[in-house]
Amino acid sequence: MIRKATNPLLMIAIFLSIVLAAPLLGVGSSAGSIAHGLEGDAEIDRFVALAKRFGVRTEDWFVAYFHRPRDVVFDSTDRGRPNGFDKPDEAFSDAFSKFLSEADSNGDGRYDLRDEGFDPEYDAEDLERFDRNKDGILTPNDVAPRPKPALRDRIRRIIEALGHDKQRYVGWPEPRQTPEKRIERRILDLQASEQVQSIDRGKTARAIQAVVEERASLLAPGIARGRKIFEQRCTGCHGPEGRGDGPAAAFVGNTLDGKGALALPRNLARGVFKYQSRDVGRHPTDEDLFATIRRGLPGSAMPASTDLTDPDVWDLVDYIKHLAERAHRARFADEAVPLFLQSYGLSVVEPVPDPPSATPTLVQEGRYAYMLMQCFACHGVSGRGDGIRAIQADTDGRLIQARNYQATRLLKGGSSPSEIYRTIAHGIGGTPMPAHTDDVLLLTNDMSVDFTEAIRIGGGAVDEDSGDDEEEEEEQEEEYEEPKYEFRLVPGISQTEVDRIKAYVSTLPSQQAASTISAADHLRASRMRRWALVHYVRSLMPLAEHDRHSSDTKKDMVEKKATNNTKGTSQ
Amino acid sequence: MKRASFSKIRFVVAAIGTVPLLAVAQTAEAGENGKQNSPTGTIVGKVSFDKKTRLKSKRKEFVKVVVSVEDIESSAxxxxxxxxxxxxxxxxxxxxxxxxxxxxxxxxxxxxxxxxxxxxxxxxxxxxxxxxxxxxxxxxxxxxxxxxxxxxxxxxxxxxxxxxxxxxxxKNPYFATVQKDGSFRIDNVPVGTHTLEFWHPKAKAFSREVTLEDGSTVELDVAFSERRGRRG
The missing domain is CATH 2.60.40.420 (Cupredoxins -  blue copper proteins)
Incomplete structure (x- = not known):
């Protein structure tokens, strides 16, 4: 059994199977505390040790793990804790499937924006009935078993003990050095030569074809290796085809209290990714995908993969690109250039320059930009993720919530200044977080300082044509009224602040002056403003606990908790 | 989806030559000039929504309907x-x-x-x-x-x-947005038999064949019968 384990995966497999099998062989069978399928602090310790070693694991991840361990740890020998879950009754599940089979027009097993006729207003009654987790759409999540209170508490304790803010943080990889980079260069040159009138187009097309084939053969071994890793580690949530429909997908995106379904597994086949250093509508670089796999997405079920070697992650990157490209090719057979190559060179990868340090002036300017750019609409006036539009649908129609900066130091796209800079610049793909391009960030002195927000005053307002031709009126129609809005001043902004922002705006260039400044000055101004936003956002974040006591262990945590408790009781 | 269906599709195609049309507000979306030489006709009509669509035959929904001739590909x-x-x-x-x-x-x-x-x-x-x-x-x-x-x-x-x-x-200029009263008009459509498509974001699209003669006006009275996507 103990061969020379050169494959890190094999080592993980062995380690995991030993650790995870332990409860089954030993204490696991001890009677008494198994009502909810967990047997005490020893198990919590084991999970904490595991998660510390393998990177950030989240609530969702543990819910999925306890329900069907093998969906998220492919070689786990753990049998899960099926008794710890509540299942919806059969009648509900049947009615749910029946409704879904009728409503799901594109056959992806969900009823969402991409289905014809999806309309929250029109479907209100059915959604009310079937949308068990209240995420606004119907997915397998709605019929998934939910952890019972006891299991929920246990998971909370594990998460607490993990102290995720203190997890090892993994940043950017070194730029990837692969033959594919050269291939990309050649495709770009060929495409450029296509623009020249005199060139023989047929020849260019054949040359492009040849390079594309060469790329395919170069990538093939990596894709094959990546596929193996993907099948072992990713299919649980992302599904065999990467469509975000794996068996564990039903357990993630459920917050423990059962409210909200935030950040479901990505449909990788769509080729839209959240964090990227290319412009909106383009595709992420290999390095972007690498960083996401390594770091995981804190705040979602996507765990950090600190246990994979670099070459493993690069293989995974190749396979994920392959999934998206394959799906794209199936739809657009006539496109000669593969999806990810289309982005190469077509848009500028904006290098994230060295950050200026956070001076109070810069932070203050960031606050002004935050207000003027109306970030408060979603993130709230104080950055708590409680703006009037904090929760709304992403491009797949599922609800997603704006980040509360005051709650955590771990952002999904990374929390270092340059990563926040990137997220602000390019937005978050597929979500309401838009890109803030250089144009947008060049503020002028005609900016509105009437901080208005639109509140929905509901449908059902008086119909303009009520009264005319009602010949077909019989039973009451459940009529869908267009939503109506009212603009009002945003509450919670002090007059002092408004005055200060007014004074700031008056120092900005006029629109005319702004249109005449040189491109370089323009770029400098918008970049500095983006940095100001970065530093303002960072100023909102809680102090890092590990800055104070960096070697924080479980013991410290427990002690701290104990002292907190005594404090509480002594008062 | 819970209601019994009255799948009544009224379908009247009447070639009535150059008879003056219903007194309706009209906008011709088609290009006007330059095509006088080739024989053309006009399509007019009225649109409504059947019960099953759960859409009211009112201006708010009418203006979301697009009527278009689908089988002509105009030259550059x-x-x-x-x-x-x-x-x-x-x-x-x-x-x-x-x-x-x-x-x-x-x-x-x-x-x-x-x-x-x-x-x-x-x-x-x-x-x-x-x-x-x-x-x-x-x-x-x-x-x-x-x-x-x-x-x-x-x-x-x-x-x-x-x-x-x-x-x-x-792909061609022969289309129109339906007016607030449910009527539409497409002018200068080349003669021949064409497929006319009716599209609304929430109702199921459908098409009708129309045959135009030179200088003639074809009148249609059609209804969307179903909701888009979901059955019943």
Whole structure:
């Protein structure tokens, strides 16, 4: 059994199977505390040790793990804790499937924006009935078993003990050095030569074809290796085809209290990714995908993969690109250039320059930009993720919530200044977080300082044509009224602040002056403003606990908790 | 989906020559000049919604209907001429709504997207016909983009996820948006037998065959019978 384990995966497999099998062989069978399928602090310790070693694991991840361990740890020998879950009754599940089979027009097993006729207003009654987790759409999540209170508490304790803010943080990889980079260069040159009138187009097309084939053969071994890793580690949530429909997908995106379904597994086949250093509508670089796999997405079920070697992650990157490209090719057979190559060179990868340090002036300017750019609409006036539009649908129609900066130091796209800079610049793909391009960030002195927000005053307002031709009126129609809005001043902004922002705006260039400044000055101004936003956002974040006591262990945590408790009781 | 169906599709095709038409407000969306030589006809009609669509036959829904001749592919010159004869189509962003909700345009046409709300808006599409993202812009600014592939583009606003609009990109100028009273009129359609398509974002699209003779007017009275997508 103990061969020379050169494959890190094999080592993980062995380690995991030993650790995870332990409860089954030993204490696991001890009677008494198994009502909810967990047997005490020893198990919590084991999970904490595991998660510390393998990177950030989240609530969702543990819910999925306890329900069907093998969906998220492919070689786990753990049998899960099926008794710890509540299942919806059969009648509900049947009615749910029946409704879904009728409503799901594109056959992806969900009823969402991409289905014809999806309309929250029109479907209100059915959604009310079937949308068990209240995420606004119907997915397998709605019929998934939910952890019972006891299991929920246990998971909370594990998460607490993990102290995720203190997890090892993994940043950017070194730029990837692969033959594919050269291939990309050649495709770009060929495409450029296509623009020249005199060139023989047929020849260019054949040359492009040849390079594309060469790329395919170069990538093939990596894709094959990546596929193996993907099948072992990713299919649980992302599904065999990467469509975000794996068996564990039903357990993630459920917050423990059962409210909200935030950040479901990505449909990788769509080729839209959240964090990227290319412009909106383009595709992420290999390095972007690498960083996401390594770091995981804190705040979602996507765990950090600190246990994979670099070459493993690069293989995974190749396979994920392959999934998206394959799906794209199936739809657009006539496109000669593969999806990810289309982005190469077509848009500028904006290098994230060295950050200026956070001076109070810069932070203050960031606050002004935050207000003027109306970030408060979603993130709230104080950055708590409680703006009037904090929760709304992403491009797949599922609800997603704006980040509360005051709650955590771990952002999904990374929390270092340059990563926040990137997220602000390019937005978050597929979500309401838009890109803030250089144009947008060049503020002028005609900016509105009437901080208005639109509140929905509901449908059902008086119909303009009520009264005319009602010949077909019989039973009451459940009529869908267009939503109506009212603009009002945003509450919670002090007059002092408004005055200060007014004074700031008056120092900005006029629109005319702004249109005449040189491109370089323009770029400098918008970049500095983006940095100001970065530093303002960072100023909102809680102090890092590990800055104070960096070697924080479980013991410290427990002690701290104990002292907190005594404090509480002594008062 | 719970109601019994009255799948009544009234379908009247009457060629009534040059008889004066119903007194309705009319806009001819088709290009006018330059095609007098070839024989053409006119299509007029009225649209309504059957019960099963759960849409009311009212102006709010009528103006979302696009009627178009689908089987003609105009030549590049004709399209250029038609484009020149029209004003730049506009979709305004006002009161948190794209206005109009449905806009038919010519292939290759530029569409203007002004922002008239006191907050930032965004326009993007992830669809297969056209993928773009115009970024964020405040009140008073406008951005433009051209549509170079026929089909349907669903527009959305990133920061206001409930905002939605449709642009229908057509290969010929023979289309019209239905008027507030449910009537429509398409002028200068080349003679022959054509497929006329009726499209509404929430009702199931359908088509009718019409045969036009030179100088004739064909009158149609049609109804959307079903909801889009979901059965019953």
């Amino acid at each position: 010159e004709d399209m250029a001429m038609a484009r020149d004869s029209r004003n730049t189509p506009v979709i305004d962003q006002k009161d948190m709504t794209f206005r109009p909700h449905v806009l038919p345009v010519l292939l290759g046409e530029m569409v203007d997207f002004p922002n008239s709300d006191p907050l930032f808006h965004n326009v993007y599409s992830n669809g297969e016909t056209k993928r773009f993202d115009l970024g964020m812009y405040p009140k008073g600014q406008s951005k433009q983009i051209d549509f170079d592939k026929p089909g349907i583009v669903e527009l959305r606003c990133k920061v206001h996820s409930e905002m939605q609009a449709f642009i229908l990109i057509k």
